[in-house]
Amino acid sequence: MSELRDLYQEIILDHNKRPRNFRHPEHATHQARGDNPLCGDKVTVYLTVEDGVVRDVAFEGRGCAISTASASLMTEIVKGRRIEDARELFRRFHAMVTGTEPEGIDDEDLDKLQVLSGVREYPMRVKCATLSWHTLAAALDGAAAPVSTEKPGD
Numbered sequence: 478m479s480e481l482r483d484l485y486q487e488i489i490l491d492h493n494k495r496p497r498n499f500r501h502p503e504h505a506t507h508q509a510r511g512d513n514p515l516c517g518d519k520v521t522v523y524l525t526v527e528d529g530v531v532r533d534v535a536f537e538g539r540g541c542a543i544s545t546a547s548a549s550l551m552t553e554i555v556k557g558r559r560i561e562d563a564r565e566l567f568r569r570f571h572a573m574v575t576g577t578e579p580e581g582i583d584d585e586d587l588d589k590l591q592v593l594s595g596v597r598e599y600p601m602r603v604k605c606a607t608l609s610w611h612t613l614a615a616a617l618d619g620a621a622a623p624v625s626t627e628k629p630g631d
């Protein structure tokens with residue numbers, strides 16, 4: 478029950494039930510697929526990048542509540558960001574969920590991601606929470622092959 482209490486907060490349940498930006502845009506400029514075989518999560522992230530700014534971001538896929546909610550939250554937070562800001566958010570989010578950075582990070586948008594910080598106690602769930610972000614980074618990199626949470630260097 479403690480895992481349920483820590484991880485499945487209302488915001489996560491809401492984003493899982495009604496994922497934001499869950500669609501396949503017609504004119505995406507970047508896209509990538511991500512796979513978390515440990516849990517069975519699969520996600521495709523679509524980006525429309527213009528002048529170095531992420532004008533639109535959407536995703537499709539299926540997975541557990543954590544992966545779906547994390548992808549949904551990510552789309553809300555990354556939209557309208559410059560590419561380098563999106564990458565920086567990923568770096569800091571990754572640090573937050575792996576517990577390498579202290580809590581209470583001074584960033585309004587990162588605060589919204591705090592609901593996912595409970596996964597740091599559950600290493601398997603960290604991969605669920607970061608899958609969509611790894612996939613976002615792969616899309617920005619123009620990766621042709623799907624990314625997997627189980628590949629070396631992750």
Ligand code: ZN
Nearest residue numbers: 516518541605
């Ligand atoms: Zn998962």
